[in-house]
Amino acid sequence: ADGEVAADQVVAAIEGTFGVTPGERRNHIKGTCAVGEFVGTTEGAAYSSSKLFSGKPVPVVARFSLSGGNPKAPDTAKSGRGMALQFKLPDGGLQHMTMLNTPIFGAAQPRTFLDLMIATKPDPATGKPDPEKIKAFKASHPDNLAQADFLANNNPPTSYANSAYWGIHTFKFIDRAKKTTPVRWRFVPQDGEKRLSDDELKSSPPNFLEQALIERAKHGPVRWNMMLTIGVAGDTEDNPTVTWPEGRKQVNAGTLTISSASPQKGAECEKINFDPLVMADGIAPTNDPILLFRSPAYAVSFAKRLGEK
Numbered sequence: 001a002d003g004e005v006a007a008d009q010v011v012a013a014i015e016g017t018f019g020v021t022p023g024e025r026r027n028h029i030k031g032t033c034a035v036g037e038f039v040g041t042t043e044g045a046a047y048s049s050s051k052l053f054s055g056k057p058v059p060v061v062a063r064f065s066l067s068g069g070n071p072k073a074p075d076t077a078k079s080g081r082g083m084a085l086q087f088k089l090p091d092g093g094l095q096h097m098t099m100l101n102t103p104i105f106g107a108a109q110p111r112t113f114l115d116l117m118i119a120t121k122p123d124p125a126t127g128k129p130d131p132e133k134i135k136a137f138k139a140s141h142p143d144n145l146a147q148a149d150f151l152a153n154n155n156p157p158t159s160y161a162n163s164a165y166w167g168i169h170t171f172k173f174i175d176r177a178k179k180t181t182p183v184r185w186r187f188v189p190q191d192g193e194k195r196l197s198d199d200e201l202k203s204s205p206p207n208f209l210e211q212a213l214i215e216r217a218k219h220g221p222v223r224w225n226m227m228l229t230i231g232v233a234g235d236t237e238d239n240p241t242v243t244w245p246e247g248r249k250q251v252n253a254g255t256l257t258i259s260s261a262s263p264q265k266g267a268e269c270e271k272i273n274f275d276p277l278v279m280a281d282g283i284a285p286t287n288d289p290i291l292l293f294r295s296p297a298y299a300v301s302f303a304k305r306l307g308e309k
């Protein structure tokens with residue numbers, strides 16, 4: 001927990017803002033399941049002893065999503081898009097990566113996320129957030145601004161297949177000699193990044209992302225390159241709201257291939273808790289307070305939805 005901020009308190013605040021859909025995720029509720037595989041490179045294996053980078057295909061269960069707890073959020077919403085991956089390693093181990101389509105996050109501490117939920121809670125009188133509360137939140141939480149600016153200035157993608165996804169946090173890659181390297185990773189779409197135009201934002205239907213991914217996968221494999229940015233001494237390791245300086249070494253660590261997608265109901269991704277702290281040997285968390293807080297928060301949401309609450 002972050003000082004006095006507890007995971008159940010934050011999940012309660014998410015419920016206060018978005019309401020509760022029993023049996024469903026409290027955040028990133030609207031999503032699509034997919035499956036595929038990952039093949040790592042020797043360049044990746046040079047930094048991490050994880051079986052992920054053995055060079056052999058590793059089965060993947062994926063989930064693409066819209067951020068927020070509104071199951072009817074339109075696919076044109078200028079909010080985050082998520083890609084969650086569960087890698088099934090050859091030794092039976094699991095590795096998770098649960099990412100967003102923004103290079104930074106909108107909170108350096110759980111407290112900021114909690115205060116954002118409280119500030120955006122709809123006013124019962126209008127059914128909308130109170131603009132004064134949002135203004136006060138922004139003025140008092142500068143750590144929220146970079147991601148908010150990114151989302152305001154970059155329209156959402158035309159398809160989940162045309163988006164990059166960032167791990168955002170810094171992770172430790174540990175090689176066979178136990179040498180640790182700070183890295184940040186992102187998945188870059190081989191289909192290229194494409195965003196909705198301002199006109200398309202107005203004219204697009206509320207639901208197109210799921211069908212676009214299902215159709216795209218029917219036409220052939222959908223691929224992303226996993227790119228590592230190699231950190232150097234002094235690069236922040238515990239603040240997900242700050243990017244690293246330009247010019248850091250880039251390493252292609254592997255290729256993700258999505259082979260098919262389907263609605264989430266009853267599909268494999270539905271009942272997975274994509275807790276980002278599920279890691280195998282060779283990859284370890286940093287002390288990023290947001291990364292560490294996600295695990296208990298996801299557990300609260302997961303327990304509720306498994307209990308059909």
Ligand code: HEM
Nearest residue numbers: 025027028063082083084099100113168274297298301302
């Ligand atoms: C204080 C920070 C955060 C809180 C409290 C939070 C909370 C949550 C919760 C409660 C869920 C639903 C879990 C479930 O029922 O399975 C969720 C899902 C998700 N979150 Fe977060 N989150 C935070 C930060 C982040 C960050 C930094 C990222 C990306 C780097 C992220 C990406 C996602 C994604 C992609 C999902 C959907 C996973 C899936 O498809 O099952 N979240 N989050």
